[in-house]
Amino acid sequence: MAWQPGIVHPLPMSSDLPPEIGPADAAPTLSAVAKRAGVSSITVSRVVRLPDLVAPETRARVERAMRELGYVPNLVAGALASARTNSVGVLVPTIANSIFADTVQGLSDTLEPRGFSVILAQSRYDAAREDRMLAALLSRRPEAIIMVGSPATEEGGRLLRNARIPIVETWELPPAPIDAVAGFDNYKAGVAVAKHLVAQGRKRLAFIGGDDPRATRRWSGFRDEILASGLAEPRRLILERNATGSVVAHARLPDVDAVFAANDAHAIGFMAGLRSAGLLRDGPASAQPVAVIGLGDLEMGRLISPTLSTISVHGDAIGRTAATLTLERGGERRVDLGFELVLRDSG
Amino acid sequence: MAWQPGIVHPLPMSSDLPPEIGPADAAPTLSAVAKRAGVSSITVSRVVRLPDLVAPETRARVERAMRELGYVPNLVAGALASARTNSVGVLVPTIANSIFADTVQGLSDTLEPRGFSVILAQSRYDAAREDRMLAALLSRRPEAIIMVGSPATEEGGRLLRNARIPIVETWELPPAPIDAVAGFDNYKAGVAVAKHLVAQGRKRLAFIGGDDPRATRRWSGFRDEILASGLAEPRRLILERNATGSVVAHARLPDVDAVFAANDAHAIGFMAGLRSAGLLRDGPASAQPVAVIGLGDLEMGRLISPTLSTISVHGDAIGRTAATLTLERGGERRVDLGFELVLRDSG
């Protein structure tokens, strides 16, 4: 059984500075506890990990010694000896102001109670940095890697495949995944938005957002569907990653009547631009001179006016599912969590 | 010198499945590389960590062997041997939809380039869980702990003090910190908001938000200043942590004319409630029947209408400063990053 911090820790300590046994500054070790309790160190190890194997009186004696010394198990040593680190590497493009925060939250809510730690790394949408972060993560020998998207380089893929641990790619459904997948079909999301806007009678459509692989898949679905319905090729505006850039995007798309933003932040920024251009109404979608659809379903979107229509994508469920996929081998390794087009007042 | 993943990794590998030397599934070790390169393992270790100490030709031979075997250093073993994990434990209440995400971002942007990994844990505003997470973090022997706020229990404080590593408390300025601090004065933030609203002529004020220590400090400053200026005791409404709860908050504060929300999400939620009650104007603060001030300065606040007045708190600077405080001993251990009252249209 995995080490369960919840069961064993924290032990209340008897004093701020434990009575010294060995050198003043060294943290007490298993064998210091063992000596004090008059048992062998393996017995202490069992009290920490497998308390049921130890007789109640022995256990009490050991626990008392741990308390008195302020013993904190050294999982670094434990991991080396057992070849289990009870940690999971998590790689996201970014965590701030971002839809991925929900996924990290879902992840750690699932992993932490089971005694797994999350080692977090950010690629900042930079392929070289992603490779470095993957290598750094792997050298800590995590039990699994969960990442947003797929590795950007061949090298990253090799690194992951050679690690021979569960790898979960998320927020996408790659055709040839390394191992497991928890995501949704970004292409279909683009199609769904296009279908909706075309059905609404919109004619001059545009896509705004980043040019990362997921945004590009959304764009592809969006464009293909629009072309298939006989309309002119939509425009695509590639923006910086902060929403503020999208405020001025409208000036560069003078006559559009519908915009699909790669995420809610961009959508809200774009709406701010529309507002100052006098092109935003508090009324329903049909009253909007320019329809706006986002992606992510931020809570904010429901609170602003007009309320934001968006593709809702269950970021926390992606995280929880990814965590489950790392813990349970076997079973379905490709989970499509889908998405929903949530129609509100913006488009 | 600390191990620098950026310098050494990743090594391009020559094939997907390295030619086997030992047992099929075991990851190659230092000594496997050493054998293949015809050197001792310490030389390989030096190529990884201190390449300048190795002659160029030897280094090339070792690097070739590493590439051929797909060697990934085992930092778990390295950490045990060197007593340096090159990791930092980070404890936040929550990461999703949250102002703390900026701090985590700032943190890891500073730590990752220096070869430190971030071990992330969430307390979910739960004292028992916080203690468990602290114990779990400490058992991984991080080089330092960075946390939002101060430990909620005596036990947590003991754990941290006994760890004898740098501890950085953030988002607050505790009077008796464990070690270092990077934050701002939440009490003064409350005072600043109260002063502003009173000067604006508001009479019936309220505070909405959580009841965590930082929100409570803001409330204290807010209330004290309002009482000091001779107005009636403000009301305090304790809300769930999601913004949606604050939408209906207005019904419970029927005749307020100014509200300070403990964070921007609550502020925006409250404004949504005002909007449906017909109490929100697109005009300037003076036109608002009910003034609303948030805290956090989310990008969103600038994009919505009316734009949100708020206390801006430099979450990323807090993170960067905290990271610096863990890396550099000595110097000032208490950094007040301050805050700014940013006045826009909401109040």
Place this chain on the structure above:
DNA sequence: TGACCTTATGTTAGCGCTAACATAGCGTCA
């Protein structure tokens, strides 16, 4: 020329734990 650097590499021991395999004591049961 030999004492003394400097550079490049190696040897040894051990970090703090756990896996795997003893061992010892006891009760059970035919």
Place this chain on the structure above:
DNA sequence: TGACGCTATGTTAGCGCTAACATAAGGTCA
């Protein structure tokens, strides 16, 4: 009664690295 199983505890070896201390070869300098 002794073979057997069960429970509680111990012994041994080693996980994969690095610190600390050799060692060897060549260069420098009075």
